[in-house]
Amino acid sequence: MVNEKEVKSGLHYFVMGWSLISQQGLRRFVIMPILLNIVLMIGLLWLFITQISGMIEWVMNFLPDWLNWMSSIMFIASLVMILTVFYFSFTMLSGFIAAPFNGLLAEKVEKMLTGEVMIETNMQDFIKDVPRMLAREWQKLWYSLPKYIALFLFGFMPFLGQTVVPIIAFVFGAWMMAIQYCDYPFDNHKISFHAMRFKLAQNRTQSLVFGALITLCTLVPIINLVVIPVAVCGATAMWVDTYRKELYDANRVKTSQNSTALYPKHGTNKTDITSGNNHDIVSK
Numbered sequence: 653m654v655n656e657k658e659v660k661s662g663l664h665y666f667v668m669g670w671s672l673i674s675q676q677g678l679r680r681f682v683i684m685p686i687l688l689n690i691v692l693m694i695g696l697l698w699l700f701i702t703q704i705s706g707m708i709e710w711v712m713n714f715l716p717d718w719l720n721w722m723s724s725i726m727f728i729a730s731l732v733m734i735l736t737v738f739y740f741s742f743t744m745l746s747g748f749i750a751a752p753f754n755g756l757l758a759e760k761v762e763k764m765l766t767g768e769v770m771i772e773t774n775m776q777d778f779i780k781d782v783p784r785m786l787a788r789e790w791q792k793l794w795y796s797l798p799k800y801i802a803l804f805l806f807g808f809m810p811f812l813g814q815t816v817v818p819i820i821a822f823v824f825g826a827w828m829m830a831i832q833y834c835d836y837p838f839d840n841h842k843i844s845f846h847a848m849r850f851k852l853a854q855n856r857t858q859s860l861v862f863g864a865l866i867t868l869c870t871l872v873p874i875i876n877l878v879v880i881p882v883a884v885c886g887a888t889a890m891w892v893d894t895y896r897k898e899l900y901d902a903n904r905v906k907t908s909q910n911s912t913a914l915y916p917k918h919g920t921n922k923t924d925i926t927s928g929n930n931h932d933i934v935s936k
C-alpha cells in the first residue's frame with residue numbers, strides 16, 4: 653500500500669532542492685558540480701555518438717536467426733539498452749568526479765538548515781576527506797553494478813526484456829538515485845553505507861518518489877546538468893528532517909577532530925557542535 657504522506661514528503665524534498673540551490677551562500681558550491689557535469693556530458697556524448705552504430709551492430713549479433721522477424725523490435729530495444737548504458741556511465745562517473753564537491757555542498761546545506769556552527773576546515777582537511785568519499789562511491793558501485801548487469805542481460809529476453817525489465821530497471825534506478833544523493837549527508841557523519849540503506853528502506857516510498865523524480869530529470873537535456881546539486885540539496889534536507897535527530901539520539905555519533913561534518917556533544921541534549929572519535933554507528 654502506498655504511503656500518501658511519504659509520497660508528499662518525497663515530492664517536497666525534491667522541490668526544496670530546487671529552492672535551495674538559488675540560496676545566497678550556496679551558489680558557489682553549486683557551480684562546480686554543474687561545470688563538471690557539462691564537461692562529462694559533452695565527452696560521453698561525443699564517445700557514444702561516434703561509436704553508437706558499432707554498438708548497435710554488436711548487440712544485434714546476439715539475435716538468433718529464428719528471431720530475424722523481430723529485428724525491428726530488437727533494434728529499438730538495443731538502442732534503449734545503449735542509452736541505458738550511457739545513463740549509467742554518466743551517473744557513475746559524475747558520482748566519482750563530483751563526490752568531494754557534493755559532500756561539501758551537503759555540509760553547507762546542513763549548516764544553513766540547522767543554523768549550527770560547523771567546525772572550521774581548510775583545504776588540507778578537505779583533501780584528507782577525498783579518499784574516504786571516493787571509497788564510498790566504490791561501495792555504491794559494487795552494490796549497484798551486479799544488479800544493473802543482471803537487468804541488462806534480462807533485457808535480451810523476448811517480451812519480458814521489453815515489458816517487465818524496463819519497469820524493474822526504472823524502480824531500481826530510482827532507489828539508486830535516493831541512495832546516491834542521500835549518501836552525501838550520511839557519509840559526512842560517518843554513518844555506514846549499510847546503515848544508510850537500512851534507514852532509507854524504512855521510508856521506502858519517500859526514497860523512491862524522491863529518486864524517481866531525480867531519475868526523470870536526468871533524462872531531460874539541460875536539466876540533467878543542474879539536477880545533481882538539486883538532488884544533493886533535497887537529500888540533505890531529507891536527512892535533516894527525517895534521520896538526523898534519530899541517529900544522533902540512538903547512536904551518539906562521533907567523529908575525529910579533522911572531520912568536515914557536524915556532530916553533537918557526547919551525553920548532552922543540546923545542539924552545540926563539537927568533535928569526537930571516529931566511529932561508525934554500525935559495525936561492518
